[in-house]
Structure formats: C-alpha cells, structure tokens
Amino acid sequence: MHGPLEINENIFSLNKRIAEENRKLLTEKKTFAVNLMGAIGSGKTILIEKLSAMLPFKCGAIAGDVVSDLDANRFKEKKLPCVGINTGKSCHLDAHVVQHALQELPLEKIDVLFIENVGNLICPADFDLGEHLRIVIVSVSEGDDIIAKHPVIFKESHAIIINKVDIAEAVNASAEKMATDAHRLNPNAKVFITSIKTGTGLKEIKKWLEEKIKSWGTIK
C-alpha cells in the first residue's frame, strides 16, 4: 500500500528523471531552454514574442495551455517553430509532456527554446522540465502582495519580472514594494521592473538573458 506522501514522492522522482533526460537532449542539441512561469495575463506570451525578435539567436517555443492553442498560434504567426501542449485538467507542465513536445521540434535549428508554462504561480514551481533557466513574471495588477503570497516560485527562479508598471498607479500597486519582496525572498535572482507592452525594461532583460545564454558556452 502506498500512502499519499509516498505517491507524491514517486511522481516527483519520476519527473526529475525525465527532466534530466530532457536537459541532456537539449544540451546535446545545443539548445538553451527557458522555463517561463507566471499567472494568466501576466505577460508571458508577449515577452516571448518580443525577446525572440530581439535576441541574436534562433528561437523556438513550447506553449502550455489548459485547452486553447491561442498562444501557440501567436508564436506561429511570428514564424517561431512552436509546439502547443494542452494539459487538459492539469494546471502545470511536467517533464513528460515536454519530452513529447521536444520530439516534434527541430531542435538543431533552435538556439533558445522558450517554454511558456501554464498560467499559475503554484505547482509549476515543483516541476523541473529540464530547462537551463527559470524566469517568473507577475503583473502589478495581481496585487502588490502577490510575491509575498507565493514564496516558492520566486525562490526558485533566476529572474523575477514585475510587469505592467505603467498601470501600477491605476491599480493602486507599488512595483517598488514588489521588488523589495522579490529581493528579500531571493537575493540571488535578477529583478526587473517592466512594461513589456511599452518597452520599459525590455532591453535590460534581453541583455541579461543574452549574457546568460552566451556564458552557457554550448550555444551553436
């Protein structure tokens, strides 16, 4: 008999094993993978669209969504090689569904693969997908206590993006307070305050990411 805790343990260790296989494949193909996490409406899709156009690398995407293929179609319109994953009832991507998506992508032609996770701030943090870098994005419209309320995902990310600063006043939120919470939870993470739509802070993200990718050293 398995208790619930033991079953959880098995799910996570299986996920970890497949994630390591994904990372090995991506590294062999010299494809740098970014796991982008954040709530619905935080700006994940537009960030991928903009960075793909700015980075001096060939980009591709995996679009995770519960049921729709709207984001996958947006990426295809931008001529990005893309696979959409519908998770059905599941509110996060896991290494197994990503492993299938990787089989469908022309990885030898992709330098940087953005994996847009399903929109929420809770369980995506628990599932390694085999990525090389994790980024979490929040919108000020989620409330300026959103970071303090979801510590795990912010502790486990390499960069924290606080987006839609252009509407902060209108939604009565302090982007500075959010940045302070982010630094306090994860002093090692790079924190950006942005308005991806208007372009504020976008060059800074691009520069940071470009340096990360180049220092990885394996890029084609």
Ligand code: MG
């Ligand atoms: Mg999206």
Ligand code: ZN
């Ligand atoms: Zn979930």
